[in-house]
């Protein structure tokens with residue numbers, strides 16, 4: 001399977017996603033938007049799934 | 064060093080010595096991380112394997128094993144490597160080198176024994192005083208003796224490196240000090256200036272008092288002497304990480320250090336500024352006037368400068384590497400960095416955590432905002448982003464490159480190593496985010512049971528239950544990561560018959576030392592200025608503390624940290640307090 | 646994919662000397678960092694000064 005990026009970069013990106021998620025929840029609460037745990041997890045799963053999909057989706061027919 | 068040869072080939076004896084230092088360090092990391100896990104689960108009431116009374120024995124061990132033993136054993140190894148490699152010569156006398164290692168090990172063992180004996184009643188030794196050992200909490204004398212022996216070991220290590228440098232200077236008159244050696248020597252100067260404080264605190268006051276030679280001491284004085292040392296010690300943990308960032312990271316990124324002179328300036332600034340700031344840990348201490356605290360705050364803000372300079376130099380060096388590897392654009396060059404190399408990725412992530420954790424340090428340093436977070440869980444949050452990641456994760460990442468050079472073996476499990484550093488990064492963000500937020504709503508640090516009857520913390524988002532879960536998950540991830548690291552190190556040590564991937568050479572800086580004024584290398588000058596600054600910052604506060612409380616204090620007896628005799632403790636404390644008040 | 650291939654190769658593809666190196670990426674990153682710092686300061690300001698009610702005045 002060909003990835004659009006290297007597995008290493010993907011790993012780091014997933015980690016960054018988790019970090020943004022944890023911190024974003026705090027920041028959003030500050031402006032009055034409080035996400036429940038369930039919602040946070042859902043957003044996280046969606047974001048990471050999107051990232052993985054992007055990575056494994058064949059990079060067009062070009063290249 | 065001959066091209067293509069590892070450090071272990073070129074200097075087999077020295078490599079063995081550095082490996083010994085690393086093993087002492089890794090052992091401490093393993094034990095300390097285990098205690099960390101216990102704390103994370105205990106405080107949050109998720110799993111309590113110990114009695115709450117034992118919590119302070121655990122916490123003392125966690126603090127001492129990690130920030131004294133793990134960090135310092137690792138850094139003396141790094142420094143020995145840096146000096147030997149950059150001067151291209153072994154120590155003048157290897158027996159001396161083994162000697163200081165022996166002293167450090169002896170000291171660490173004594174202190175470790177005094178702490179760990181607290182777990183059993185069958186030995187009448189305990190030291191549940193935490194790594195700050197504030198009087199009138201009193202530990203068994205062995206605890207202090209061990210610390211002193213350990214510190215003397217580090218002093219001799221410094222002497223050893225100065226000796227190597229002088230020998231080198233004799234053979235290379237008029238040459239600039241190689242940058243790695245320069246960093247080691249300046250760091251050690253800072254260490255000498257600052258560790259005097261803790262040595263005086265222990266040798267003149269605390270140790271005689273614990274031996275019952277003196278009946279009393281002045282707690283404000285010993286605390287102030289402790290923090291005189293306690294801030295520079297954070298740079299003692301951090302500067303070896305800086306050394307690795309300046310020396311190794313550019314190479315790992317595929318580039319060269321952006322500027323050698325800038326690096327020298329940064330280290331000199333640390334020599335000058337790290338010590339006259341310690342009072343910023345005592346904003347809430349009574350008995351020190353606001354004016355002195357304000358001066359300490361101002362000095363502290365100046366200390367941001369060298370760290371910002373470092374951020375610039377390091378990022379520019381990484382960018383240089385990325386561009387040489389074909390990176391382009393304003394942000395796209397980041398993708399051209401070697402993210403699959405655990406040594407690189409670990410250090411880059413550590414630097415990132417450091418940059419943002421540094422902000423929480425500015426919060427601590429502000430006198431008024433400090434009142435908001437003082438002694439709350441916020442502070443361990445800060446500790447774990449800085450020494451617990453900027454230093455610890457950099458050390459682990461550095462080990463992925465250094466240990467192969469020191470053993471001549473190839474790193475086992477490069478992919479797993481990458482997972483390990485990323486796990487640490489994720490774990491630390493989970494744990495510290497919870498600690499910061501818990502601290503902001505007033506959850507205290509250093510307590511086994513932060514839960515109170517009839518009182519609710521008002522958490523901004525979510526609940527205390529969620530914060531606890533997050534802390535425990537983060538702590539568990541960190542523990543797993545630490546164990547993975549140790550496993551990979553052990554496997555690498557036994558991975559004989561292989562060769563490291565890298566040849567161990569360090570490319571020269573883009574802008575070398577010849578572009579900088581020679582005065583930068585005038586170590587005597589910097590020592591003199593640093594000493595003057597210290598005298599200015601500390602003579603008045605110390606004089607005022609002594610004149611108010613006396614050298615040996617207003618009759619402060621020990622508070623034995625024997626928990627079973629809780630009533631005795633309470634009584635002694637009351638007596639002590641009433642003595643102070645009277 | 647050329648990009649990935651380059652990644653596997655630790656050796657640099659070209660040599661860039663001091664004078665031809667213009668660290669714009671560093672500038673961009675640091676600008677970003679400062680922007681985040683400003684936000685963090687704002688955050689702290691609100692937590693410290695606006696988020697907390699004044700200390701209750703206890704009248705004996």
Ligand code: HEM
Pocket residue numbers: 095096097099100102103106122123125126129130133134193194195443446447450451452455507508509510511537538539541542545
């Ligand atoms: C395995 C990962 C770790 C876990 C789970 C962990 C957990 C904790 C927890 C929960 C506390 C707060 C205890 C309290 O205030 O009641 C703490 C304190 C502390 N940790 Fe860690 N930690 C870990 C790694 C580290 C590392 C690597 C370092 C430094 C190199 C470190 C240094 C400290 C220090 C200095 C304190 C403060 C001790 C005191 O208050 O006396 N920890 N740790």
Ligand SMILES: [Cu+2]
Pocket residue numbers: 293294297341343344
């Ligand atoms: Cu400090």
